[in-house]
Amino acid sequence: MFTGLMLNTWIAASIVAVIAGVTGFFAVVRGQTFAAHAIPNGAFAGAAGAGLLGLNVIWGLAVFAVAGALSIGTFGRKARQDVVTALSLVLMLGIGALFVSFSTEYANVTYSLLFGEVFGVSQNVLLPIAGLGIVAIVLIAVLYRPLLLASAMPEVADAGGVSTRWMELCYLLVMALAASMTVPVVGALLMFVLMIGPSAAARSFAKRPGRAIALAVAIALVTVWIGIIASYHTNWPLGFFVGVISAGFFLVGSGWTAVRRRWFGRRPASVLAAAL
Amino acid sequence: MGHFFSYIVEPGFFSSQPVRTAFIVGTVVAITSGVVGVLTVIRGQSFAGHSLADVATTGGAGAFLIGVSQFWGFLIAGVAAAAIMEAIGVQRRRGRDVATGVVLGAALGLAALFLYLGTQTTSTTGASFTILFGSMFVISPDTVPALIASGVIALAVIAVLSRVLLLTSLSPEIAAARGVSVRAVGAAYLATLAVAVTLSAVAIGAVLSTALLIGPAATALRLTRSPGRAMAVAAAIGTATTWIGILLAYDSFDWPPKQHGWPVSFFVVALVLIAYLLSYVRRTRRRPASSAELTDTTQEGTPACSPV
Numbered sequence: 001m002f003t004g005l006m007l008n009t010w011i012a013a014s015i016v017a018v019i020a021g022v023t024g025f026f027a028v029v030r031g032q033t034f035a036a037h038a039i040p041n042g043a044f045a046g047a048a049g050a051g052l053l054g055l056n057v058i059w060g061l062a063v064f065a066v067a068g069a070l071s072i073g074t075f076g077r078k079a080r081q082d083v084v085t086a087l088s089l090v091l092m093l094g095i096g097a098l099f100v101s102f103s104t105e106y107a108n109v110t111y112s113l114l115f116g117e118v119f120g121v122s123q124n125v126l127l128p129i130a131g132l133g134i135v136a137i138v139l140i141a142v143l144y145r146p147l148l149l150a151s152a153m154p155e156v157a158d159a160g161g162v163s164t165r166w167m168e169l170c171y172l173l174v175m176a177l178a179a180s181m182t183v184p185v186v187g188a189l190l191m192f193v194l195m196i197g198p199s200a201a202a203r204s205f206a207k208r209p210g211r212a213i214a215l216a217v218a219i220a221l222v223t224v225w226i227g228i229i230a231s232y233h234t235n236w237p238l239g240f241f242v243g244v245i246s247a248g249f250f251l252v253g254s255g256w257t258a259v260r261r262r263w264f265g266r267r268p269a270s271v272l273a274a275a276l
Numbered sequence: 277m278g279h280f281f282s283y284i285v286e287p288g289f290f291s292s293q294p295v296r297t298a299f300i301v302g303t304v305v306a307i308t309s310g311v312v313g314v315l316t317v318i319r320g321q322s323f324a325g326h327s328l329a330d331v332a333t334t335g336g337a338g339a340f341l342i343g344v345s346q347f348w349g350f351l352i353a354g355v356a357a358a359a360i361m362e363a364i365g366v367q368r369r370r371g372r373d374v375a376t377g378v379v380l381g382a383a384l385g386l387a388a389l390f391l392y393l394g395t396q397t398t399s400t401t402g403a404s405f406t407i408l409f410g411s412m413f414v415i416s417p418d419t420v421p422a423l424i425a426s427g428v429i430a431l432a433v434i435a436v437l438s439r440v441l442l443l444t445s446l447s448p449e450i451a452a453a454r455g456v457s458v459r460a461v462g463a464a465y466l467a468t469l470a471v472a473v474t475l476s477a478v479a480i481g482a483v484l485s486t487a488l489l490i491g492p493a494a495t496a497l498r499l500t501r502s503p504g505r506a507m508a509v510a511a512a513i514g515t516a517t518t519w520i521g522i523l524l525a526y527d528s529f530d531w532p533p534k535q536h537g538w539p540v541s542f543f544v545v546a547l548v549l550i551a552y553l554l555s556y557v558r559r560t561r562r563r564p565a566s567s568a569e570l571t572d573t574t575q576e577g578t579p580a581c582s583p584v
Contacts, residue, residue, distance in 0.1 A: 031373055087487075094541050097481075192380075246381060
């Protein structure tokens with residue numbers, strides 16, 4: 001279970017879980033769940049395009065992920081963000097459908113890009129994933145304070161001279177970076193699930209943002225690890241286990257919040273939680 | 277002129293059975309999506325609309341696995357997902373989006389499992405592509421009556437609830453003060469959205485479904501502020517883009533690469549986007565008339581629909 005290709009799987013999935021936990025926390029706090037779904041999913045179209053042109057898949061993914069992030073970030077200011085996100089997503093997917101229809105053999109790759117092919121990770125992709133992952137986490141760390149302020153209390157951030165607009169664009173670009181390197185490894189679905197489920201669950205247990213991020217990373221790691229073990233034994237797709245387990249964590253978190261509210265009559269205490 | 281016409285409309289276009297089915301289904305879907313879409317955009321539930329389409333594909337994959345009609349799989353999964361989203365969703369918009377995301381993630385996980393099991397038992401590898409992207413030209417004529425019926429049901433529910441729905445969407449406090457159950461209306465709307473989205477997802481694929489739900493409605497709401505008029509405009513834009521999309525897809529069999537049509541989804545998505553961008557051009561030239569239509573329901577004289 002811990003030899004050869006399986007070891008690569010463990011390493012790659014763990015790296016992805018850490019990145020997803022860190023970036024996903026902000027997606028949940030900012031209410032940008034839809035963007036977290038649209039950017040990895042739309043990026044898949046870029047992979048199809050790169051395959052058509054004979055380029056490395058990661059370039060296509062990066063171009064589409066960044067284009068999606070930019071369009072959500074810039075047009076989302078002028079119009080409703082959910083509408084712009086939906087239209088950006090369908091545009092990318094529509095182009096993806098065109099690309100896929102051009103090369104008939106590519107239809108099979110659709111499945112692996114959406115749902116992941118995590119048990120076939122080769123050694124030479126581990127280094128790029130780890131490198132880009134470190135870049136994404138360093139960017140989040142550098143932006144941490146202003147990003148948190150802009151996410152939780154946009155009015156205060158604007159008053160305090162933090163540009164919420166730039167923070168949003170920077171954050172979406174980090175998400176695009178994270179998506180373009182994780183999608184070829186774990187698929188668009190897994191990336192999305194690992195960004196949302198663990199972070200949403202973590203917010204029910206930890207009120208301080210730092211602790212919540214740590215907890216989100218921990219839950220994401222536990223989710224993929226259990227998923228890999230279960231998937232290894234049953235041969236069922238990893239995406240299934242990760243999706244169900246992270247939904248389970250979310251439900252436990254919501255249940256805990258409800259129980260605490262009823263029995264202790266306590267509202268979430270911190271300023272951050274109150275602002276949400 | 278006749279030559280030119282036959283260049284645009286390929287010979288055999290109107291006598292082809294798949295094209296006729298595509299036209300009928302496309303029209304039903306475009307009208308339903310346009311009407312429901314206006315409310316979706318006003319309520320800010322684009323993500324739910326998109327998610328329900330994706331979740332419905334889980335049902336489609338499940339139905340594919342056990343060998344029943346895909347339509348029922350799509351419908352059951354869509355309505356069940358709407359019920360779960362409503363059950364775990366909280367009232368605040370951010371919490372609602374997270375709940376939607378969690379349901380979507382779990383459902384896509386199930387879809388992965390169903391598709392995997394499906395490819396184990398049968399050797400149809402293209403299933404995931406067909407289920408996600410659909411194809412208008414392969415709709416079986418048998419499902420057309422069920423599709424039309426569900427479209428009519430969705431439109432009827434919207435027609436009955438439209439005033440209450442608009443009131444709860446625009447000012448939930450006033451609605452609650454008048455004794456309207458905001459939660460019940462929201463649940464009824466979500467169920468209707470599930471039916472409408474299911475209808476379009478099974479007919480034209482999950483991708484196109486979101487395009488037709490959000491694109492024409494957002495365009496219409498930029499052109500007019502009266503929700504009723506916006507619904508009519510959205511239905512018209514949706515129908516026009518679908519028709520032109522089908523026409524272009526049929527023509528594209530002669531385009532490179534030879535003997536391989538371009539997907540309808542691509543054309544419809546492109547046309548919907550063009551219509552939406554054109555609405556920006558119009559807006560900058562002429563300021564829209566002030567809203568008077570909705571002031572009787574909102575009472576406060578608040579803008580009927582905030583600019584989209």
